[in-house]
Amino acid sequence: MGKLEGKKVFITGAEQGIGFHTAKCLTEAGCDIYLHYFSGTEGPEQLVELATSLGRxxxxxxxxxxxxxxxxxxxxxxxxxxxxxxxxxxNVGGIIARKWLGEIEPEFWQTVIDVNMTTMLNVTQAALPHLKQAEEGASIVNLASLAGRSGGHSGSLVYSMTKGAVLTWSRSLAAELGEFGIRVNAVAPGLILGTRFHNQHTTKESADETVRGIPLGRAGTSEDVARTITFLASEYDGFITGATIDVNGGVYRM
Incomplete structure (x- = not known):
């Protein structure tokens, strides 16, 4: 595993949840970091304070x-x-709303695609020239979801489709960018409580039911995912590419 001291990181959606804790973990690992946000600066402000206190x-x-x-x-x-x-x-993504097949309007369909896939296209295209210039190789980590593996719960049809596409995007991009020394991997979290996503779209009853089916007997945390992303980030000069790491407590095993 490569050392992250002094590595330069750009992370999207760092306001809260997985994005916030990933940025925190990478900062503590010694990275310099630029934090994208869409709404709310409280989280990024805290992260800048942390970085400054650590000399980053x-x-x-x-x-x-x-x-x-x-x-x-x-x-x-x-x-x-x-x-x-x-x-x-x-890291940016979201379910937007739970809608069943008969409720999906063209506008909603396109919005979910844009939030979960177009953002990734736009950012990765813009970042590519800079990643190619990384002296020791570069690392891209894309946030997918267990829903992209299993199809998700009812009402997450469009979201699950886009997250499955993120997995394919990551595998295909790994083949395309390998010649430039750029590794591309994905992380597929399962039930991660304490995030805006689940606070808005998951009921306590649904979460409790899901937890009963998790072999480790608990929901995940943003820190669980952040540690995994930090590991993949450290593989800027490694041999892992085109892979997906599932972070779900064993509910989906492959």
Missing amino acids: RAAFGPADLTKKDEAETCVANAAEFLGGMDVLVN
């Missing part, structure tokens, strides 16, 4: 990453602040 560099900036020009500007600001880019964490 951190800054943050807003963008609607579904818009190509805003994504390009945010990535350019990150690369300028960091002086390059070694690690990209594509």
Whole structure:
């Protein structure tokens, strides 16, 4: 595993939950970091304070990453602040709402695709020239979901489809970018409580039912996922690429 001291990281959606804790973990591992946010600066402000206390560099900036020009500007600001880019964490995503097949309108369909896939396209395209210049190789980590593996719960049809696409995107991109020394991997979290996603879209009854089916007998935390992402980020010069790491307590085993 490579050392992350001094590595330059850009992470999307760092306001709360998995994004926040991943940024925290990477900062504590010695990275300099640029934090994208869409709504709310409290989390990024805390992370900048942490980085400063550890002698690291951190800054943050807003963008609607579904818009190509805003994504390009945010990535350019990150690369300028960091002086390059070694690690990209594509964390932005969301279910938007639970809708069953008969309730899905074209606008909703496109919105979920844009939030979970177009953001990843826009950011990764903009970051590619900087990642290619990373002297020891680079690492891209994409956030998928257990829903992309198993199909998810009822009402998550479009979300599950996009997260399955993220897994395929990661495998295909690993083949395409390998010649540049860029590793591409995905993380597929299961039930991770304490995030905006589950606070808004998962009832306590549903969570309790899901936990009963998890071999480890508990829900996951954002820190569980953050540690996994940090490991994959450290593989900027490693031999792991095109892989998906499942973080779900054993409910899905492959």
